[in-house]
């Protein structure tokens with residue numbers, strides 16, 4: 001089985017994340033890390049490989065040059081190779097353009113499964129995996145709380161707005177996982193050493209037949225403003241009266 | 257006036273999802289709503305009547321068995337057909353898993369750009385724009401599409417539906433190719449959690465964290481929520497520990513809430529939790545650690561033991577309710 005895992009590099013949620021004045025992700029303002037949910041997607045793939053050594057895992061990202069760090073980490077965790085889709089023309093790509101680039105990179109590589117996170121922490125749009133499935137003409141299963149691969153098919157529990165659904169589809173398919181997917185393993189020393197020798201294929205717009213991208217036709221940010229930071233108000237230490245003081249506060253504020 | 261297509265979602269119970277009225281309201285602000293429903297043949301009468309009560313002036317029903325047997329396939333085919341017939345300026349869907357898949361696939365199929373997670377929508381001199389909350393409300397952005405039809409997911413809810421209408425109904429039979437769709441083999445409706453308000457639209461939200469220590473103790477937070485008529489939230493740590501289902505998670509990777517009052521109990525206030533609640537009008541926290549980061553953003557902070565304070569709070573609220581205050 002050949003699995004592609006979609007990795008996204010994002011501003012670290014532990015940092016003070018910023019937008020540029022143009023309303024785009026300010027990549028310089030904070031530490032960049034592989035999004036936790038895409039590491040859970042990788043973990044889902046690695047568990048297949050733990051059970052069956054013949055499983056081949058390719059970590060795929062569309063992102064700027066710096067995104068190689070996220071791919072290196074994926075390789076050190078156990079992916080076999082990586083594919084970096086990188087081009088100046090991809091900067092500012094919206095969800096549909098991103099999906100087209102990813103689908104173009106995935107086409108012809110004979111993947112049985114593509115695994116993605118359900119939504120990224122910087123965008124939260126949560127549509128790219130379904131778009132990739134549509135562009136590849138294969139089923140999409142997501143967001144899945146759990147996934148099982150049985151020969152030529154995949155089954156899983158999908159989290160819907162008001163419950164869950166059991167799904168099944170033939171492979172090849174695209175799936176996306178939720179935070180219920182297992183937490184990612186840490187790279188081991190040996191993994192970090194061997195990662196340096198693993199192949200990273202680099203593809204630009206021309207080689208992906210995506211040289212005609214026009215970001216201005218897509219989703220464009222028109223304005224952006226920062227909310228003033230919150231400031232701390234009153235703080236009391238409970239001396240036995242905290243409950244009644246809280247009730248007094250809530251009723252003074254007309255909250256109860 | 258331009259048509260605005262609205263994707264109608266049906267819940268596991270067979271009723272319209274609670275986001276439907278809000279979507280119709282937003283569509284009314286942008287133009288003339290066309291509610292699009294994919295449903296198995298002969299099952300739509302009651303749903304169409306409900307859509308009329310929610311103010312849909314036009315309902316387009318595409319009858320196909322795939323509406324309930326496969327994920328998204330029926331909805332996407334119905335929306336694509338409605339786009340041909342009604343030439344809309346925008347397509348609106350909720351940001352549920354169903355809404356996201358429908359919009360994602362439809363945008364990819366028809367080559368139109370997306371506007372995602374809108375908390376508000378506007379039609380300014382014919383240009384449709386969306387407002388978004390970025391990085392947990394730290395930024396607010398406006399966006400539009402450069403060209404084409406805007407494919408939108410909507411993150412907000414709670415606004416009332418437009419006035420009831422007697423809709424014009426068009427029903428067609430649709431052949432849907434479901435070979436590239438996942439098959440639904442079973443559906444489990446989550447037990448509806450009493451009459452608690454839904455988190456995104458609740459006026460008060462009471463949330464509990466790891467500080468509660470166990471699923472049994474978490475009942476203290478649930479009781480407090482119920483006495484305040486509040487929605488029930490939780491930190492990711494509380495969800496991971498199994499105190500409460502994931503649907504209650506507030507934060508970066510959970511639900512975003514913006515209530516009049518947010519009451520955090522036994523929650524440290526990690527940056528990812530704050531990303532889901534820092535736009536609340538008033539924030540109150542109870543935490544035994546006076547240096548907990550939650551206190552950086554509270555309007556009223558209580559340093560103390562939640563196991564002492566919550567029972568006192570509970571009986572004071574009950575006494576107050578008994579006295580008819």
Ligand SMILES: Cc1cc2nc3c(=O)[nH]c(=O)nc-3n(C[C@H](O)[C@H](O)[C@H](O)COP(=O)(O)OP(=O)(O)OC[C@H]3O[C@@H](n4cnc5c(N)ncnc54)[C@H](O)[C@@H]3O)c2cc1C
Pocket residue numbers: 013036037121464465466467468490491492493494505506507508509510511521522523524525526527528529532542543544545548560561562563
């Ligand atoms: C990518 C990513 C996404 C994330 N998304 C989310 C998210 O959506 N939502 C979310 O909440 N977290 C999220 N997190 C996790 C987040 O970083 C924190 O781990 C989590 O919020 C901590 O939950 P907590 O405050 O309940 O637990 P803790 O941080 O362990 O805090 C427990 C608090 O309870 C207090 N306490 C203990 N006992 C008592 C007592 N008897 N009385 C009073 N106070 C007491 C303690 O002082 C402490 O402050 C995310 C993390 C990452 C990396």
